[in-house]
Amino acid sequence: MRRSYKFLMRPTAHQQAALTACLDGHRALYNAALEERREAYRRSKVSIRYGDQSAQLKEIRADDPDQAR
Known part of the structure; x- marks a missing residue:
């Protein structure tokens, strides 16, 4: 029997900013890689x-030192 759990995230304003920055960095890296493959x-x-x-x-x-984080 499989069970799944859902966790509600309630990040603070600082954590929200950090998560957004992380997501933006990963999105930019993914899009650059996809563009390289397409080209x-x-x-x-x-x-x-x-x-x-x-x-x-x-x-x-x-x-890019920002990508190391």
């Missing part, structure tokens, strides 16, 4: 795989 396929019909992009994250984090 690579559109220009040269090359598929970029998830593993290739995740390997680039170390370089991205080194260049």
Whole structure:
């Protein structure tokens, strides 16, 4: 028998701001990765795989200290 639980989040104003900033950063990173994949396929019909992009994250984090958080 599976049971599921729902937890109600009631973040403080500071926590809400931190969660929003985290979500915005992840959204920007995802959209950039998606755009890279689309452009690579559109220009040269090359598929970029998830593993290739995740390997680039170390370089991205080194260049942008905000992504390291």
